[in-house]
Amino acid sequence: MRKVLSIFLLVLAAAGLAACGAEATPTPNAGGAMVDNTPVAGADTGGNTLAAIKQRGKLIVGVKYDIPTFGFLNPATNKVEGFDVEMGKAVANKIFGNPDAIEFKEAISKNRIPYLNDGVVDIVFSTMTANEERSKQIDFTDAYYVAGQSLLVPKDSAITDVKSVGSKTVGTVSGSTSEKNIRSAAPDAKVELFNTYAEAVQAMQSGRVDAVTTDDIILFGFVKQNPDKFKVVGGQFTTEPYAGGVKQGNTDLLNAADEAIREMKSSGKWADAYKQWVSSDNVPPVPPQDWRDVGK
Numbered sequence: 001m002r003k004v005l006s007i008f009l010l011v012l013a014a015a016g017l018a019a020c021g022a023e024a025t026p027t028p029n030a031g032g033a034m035v036d037n038t039p040v041a042g043a044d045t046g047g048n049t050l051a052a053i054k055q056r057g058k059l060i061v062g063v064k065y066d067i068p069t070f071g072f073l074n075p076a077t078n079k080v081e082g083f084d085v086e087m088g089k090a091v092a093n094k095i096f097g098n099p100d101a102i103e104f105k106e107a108i109s110k111n112r113i114p115y116l117n118d119g120v121v122d123i124v125f126s127t128m129t130a131n132e133e134r135s136k137q138i139d140f141t142d143a144y145y146v147a148g149q150s151l152l153v154p155k156d157s158a159i160t161d162v163k164s165v166g167s168k169t170v171g172t173v174s175g176s177t178s179e180k181n182i183r184s185a186a187p188d189a190k191v192e193l194f195n196t197y198a199e200a201v202q203a204m205q206s207g208r209v210d211a212v213t214t215d216d217i218i219l220f221g222f223v224k225q226n227p228d229k230f231k232v233v234g235g236q237f238t239t240e241p242y243a244g245g246v247k248q249g250n251t252d253l254l255n256a257a258d259e260a261i262r263e264m265k266s267s268g269k270w271a272d273a274y275k276q277w278v279s280s281d282n283v284p285p286v287p288p289q290d291w292r293d294v295g296k
């Protein structure tokens, strides 16, 4: 019996590998690992509702895998970690009383909204700015962080702020607000698009781009990884309120997520997460509930 079982497992593993190799256009991602974009069972028949999630026994959360402070697949532990990961765990804890009743999937900027609408993930915490345009496609939770766009440059760069970018080449990510914002803030710059911020930073190291632009908190993570090589310059030139995303009309899940976020904010767990992943020096007031009120 045991032998039959192990042969069965071997066949399964081989089939998995074959499927992996056969994937024509695997979603590019940070670690080069395969991305699992299979919709959860019954996704088209309400598989992402709170009731279906409870029945399944775990929450499926889309996070980044390449952002050291917010969503990062740590090669030393093989686990994802960061502020966005804490938000996902808080929602799993709200639903199941267990922060580990959770499965993470890599959701890069350009696929996080399709992942919600195709039922690949239940909820996304992926350094995502809430804005009017996106709110026509998905529903947003309460705001849980406020970032602002900035610039990452090599230590010896002459770029000091967005005005001094001129006609230089700037790397950023497809499907991000950063792409749109840099085109209006530095209209003469050449913009090169990547799938992940880690790839954009690699391109800067090889001299293909002169700077990388996105939210400051993302860029600080890359400085933390490489303090001798990079610096963040120019301060914030936009305001980016982060919120979680769910499929439109998935109200029970949205309410559970909002409750989890409110409890994090009122219990001090939000401040703890901030100290752990952002900065222990200066914890700001918690963001307003409604992302539309950020910066008002």
Ligand code: GLU
Binding pocket: 109, 126, 127, 128, 129, 173, 175, 176, 177, 178, 214, 215, 240
């Ligand atoms: N927060 C911005 C956005 O949602 C930039 C960071 C990102 O691409 O995730 O587009």
